[in-house]
Amino acid sequence: MATDPIRNDKIGTYDWVRPQADFVRREVMVPMRDGTQLFTVIVYRKGTRDAPILLSRTPYNSGATTMRNRSQLITEVLPIADAEFVDDGYIRVYQDVRGMDRSEGEYVMARPLRGPLNKSRVDHSTDAFDTIAWLVKNLPESNGKVGMIGSSYLGFTALMALVDPHPALKAAVPQSPMVDGWIGDDWFHNGAFRPLGFDYLLAQTATRGGGPMPVGNSVDEYETYLETGSTRELARKWGLEDLPAVRKVLEHPNYDDYWQGQALDKLLAARKLTVPVMLVVGQWDQEDSYGAPAVYRALKPQDPDNSLVHLAIGPWRHSGVNYDGSSLGALKFEGDTALQFRKRWMKPFLDCHLKTNAPPCDTPPVVTYATGADRWEVSQRWPDGTEKPLYLSSRFGLSFAKPGEAGSDEYVSDPAKPVPMRSRPVFLDGDDWKSWLVQDQRFADGRPDVLSYTTQVLDKPLHIKGAPRVELHAATSGRDSDWVVKLIDVYPREYTRQAEMAGYQLPIGIEIFRGRFVGGFSNPAPLEPGKPYTFQWSLPNVDHVFLPGHRIMVQVQSSLFPVYERNPQTWVPVVFDAKPGDYAKATQTIFHGGDAASAVWLPVAKD
Template sequence: MAISAFVDVIVERDVPVPMRDGVRLYADVYRPAEGGPYPVLLLRTPYNKADAQTMNYAHPQWYARHGYVVIVQDTRGRWSSEGEFSPYQREGADGVDTIAWAADLPYAAEKVGMYGFSYCGAVQWLAAAEAPRQLACIAPGMIGSDAYQGKTYTNGAFALAAMQSWVMFAAQDTALRKGRGDWASELNAHYAGIHHFYKKLPLNDPPEPMKELAPYYTEWLRRPLRDDYWASRSLRERYESIRVPALHIGGWYDLFIEGTIENFNGVRGRGANAQAREHQYLFIEPWFHMPWSRYVGELDFGPEAANRIDILQLAWFDWWLKDIRPDEPPPKVRYFEMGRNVWREADSWPPAQASQGERRAAYYLRSASRANSINGDGELSTEPAGDEYPDVYVYHPSIAVPAIGGRSGAVPDLTPMGPKNQLPVEIRNDVLVYTSAPLVEDVAIAGEITFELYAATTAEDTDFVAKLVDVHPDGRAYNIAEGIIRASYRHGLDKRVPVPSGEIIRYAFSLGSVAAAFLKGHAIRLDVTSSLFPTFDRNPNRVANPGEITEADFATATQTIYHDAQRPSRVWLPVVYGT
């Protein structure tokens, strides 16, 4: 049945949905006034059902006018719903109960699809892992694969800005639910001044409202190793349970991009049935976490990067919920190539032409005397080094290098997000800057960037940070990707081993996945330093629990970066074409 753009929509608000334990979760229901039954689109959110994530998506009435029953539900312990909020803990069971309730509505067809991004993406996976028979497909946006790696921690470094800003926001609703308007006001004041709050130590002694209303925050800090606690909360452990097609939506500047890609590949390889394994699709824009737009950070990626997710999702749900198959089979992967600002298609990620070993290009760190800052002589070269002196800089956590843009989340004025000019930090002597000669032709990359670093430190623990940068002909330098490793985690995420003072150690870590073209006349740059604050917490240069550190624990680390024939520090780029 064709649906008119002028179809009347019935809206029912605060509809109770009973859970198996007697708790009632409340939902708003949007449906066409006439006809039916219609398939269901379900959005379960901890961020207020009345908002329905409309910062990024069309309003539920838009989907209802296209022939869907749209149900937007407050998750357990959030906004209008009963129960206590404990992130992710009951979302699987609650999702199953809600799906069964929705499919049984008199005006609903027994086919349910789910959408939503971030936490609302995670609840889709958690419900899908329970294999409810009425769930036909999902469209999770910008969500990770692991509760520890790439979310709460990355290679041992605590994701300070993302975690603190999220917890502080989430706790405000909990305060109001408990009748503590004073706590909500206090949290809001800290939220407004969060750039000052990031510096407050120790991390495990937050203001009383955070401590009382969000005990999970201090629990995360007590668990800096990836143990069974984290494994039990991770999606990557449950790919074998997924039985439905999924449209994975990601962004190159989103903090969850690696997890989004892992979810896509994980279900393709390990899904519970052929339908799931054969019908995973990946769609990657140049966006950060939110809002979704062609304008990201300081760059305009052009009209091709405009937000068309609702049209994409409508075709997706029409396919799996209404059996309206696309005229042409869609590509498994559609990704946006930054720089050229064009769309590419592939059958896999990474694209086949970038996954072959001979296409991985090594760019070597070089310097004649010192690579400190853009005033130094650091060079990024395809020619290996011979006999060269190492570069030396000093890191002290009291004067950490600030993160300018990048892959944090979730609000750009609160956390470091997106492409931004890196010159304000590249003038510092505690940032080593290695820049290629201007390119004589375009160099495009698509895949994972890895960094092989030979370094020594005088501290028992420290961080090493690397940032890939696109240098424009006029000198502006925009971050493309970034990575960090906490040295004491070099043997794995489940243990910490102090670093012997002065010992030269090989570190290998990822700067993440990306698709970007460095254009002719531009240059490729790699920045190396030891902090990315407040995206990550400041390493005190000691082996200590991140929640317990105070300024009294800060120590100085002298870092030596080697780049010679025996110790060839280099970044590996997945070149698609060019040299």
């Protein structure tokens, strides 16, 4: 019978997964203990039996994540990092966290654990528990063993599942997890605020109209942020004070109970760890460099036999472990380092804990990639080096011998002309954002507000494995100051191996410290003009070899803009609230030698 020409052409749904597909894809609503149902996607290859479950809990749309395209091949519809698992019989599960995309409930950004900051019955720990309970009961294809994996926010939810874990949770791989948003992850670093986080909060929390701020200048965000003024003015100009997530940040500029109560390294250290965990981070992680090593330090005392806590550091940007790891910016590595790591260490770690009749577990305590030498290394501990001070010295030198003669160098820091984080124009997204931590630092070297100290040409390799520690003896003519230190590998001026790297100043670690917190992160206080202070903080964790023919450089400056807000350099009780007249030039003095010997303490390995 012919179809009526004016019959309604709308249909209910179309299942794009056709009978010829090599996989099963199920969408279910999983009930939580408070009645909220969370949207969950289950994907596995047809014929899968007795399979481990690999779970990720995400705010980034499980439906879209599990539908990379409408292929009928499982390795094409899932993220590329899932291929090794589903090809080996794993069941892959993604779930929208409560309040996001198709899950019910209210969304709270990085919802705190039940306790002083969360008086409700639920958190990410209980939601993970309830989800795992449902999965092992309702997936007859599984063997009843579950692992959790994911990067960034997904690394955070994987860690939260370890707080009160379901018995079926047998292993976790948190990658670049958000752990302490004030000390060194997304929002602040050592007290200095990162205003680009407002873009993220707007994208995450606005039901309609979310996304990046309508800043009106897509040419150079350095100029845009400078014109806007203070962080408070930025929020006011773009209506961000209407966002509860933004107000929470603005209400807590110091390391108070709000931030301390969410620090996952401290929360996990207060509990007994029962689930084996592999913590993964990129050496040049531009968003969450702090969290994974911090959790490793916090949990390692519970693991004297090296069977529970493992650390991996690769030559990657944020979440780079899940993508192609052959290069980063101008750097080229020996093959796809991310794929190498996933196949050689990450998947075997999960296999030995999750598979039926599993192979024995032989995961090393620490796996790192030695940049410079381009090789994977295994260590029994981390850091795997002995601290050795590299001293700033006269005539802008660096030396392992402590200078006997005291001296100092000065520069003028002008908030009206802050040092850019990278060569301009500055873009805080895309490839520029992903690779800014490896950009050639020659754009800053030679600026009058940047001091560069350099060693002689190395005649033998110097291998460091750990977090270099800054000990900066400094004074300011102002009443507050930011201090930025960069540890840099300076390539030879002639470098035929890779001509574009000739003379390259490769940052190995960059980190900031807000001076007002020299007496403690919970107790900001004005600095006394002209008074010498000792500022101490750590650079990110690295495994790097400075090769013969290279030099080591340390750069010191007082701004890193616009990734970090400007310090007014006068005393303002809350830097967010600085007015135009509060921003003032300051003369910065860096001391070296004698009793005020500024240095970067390098964790030198025994090779």
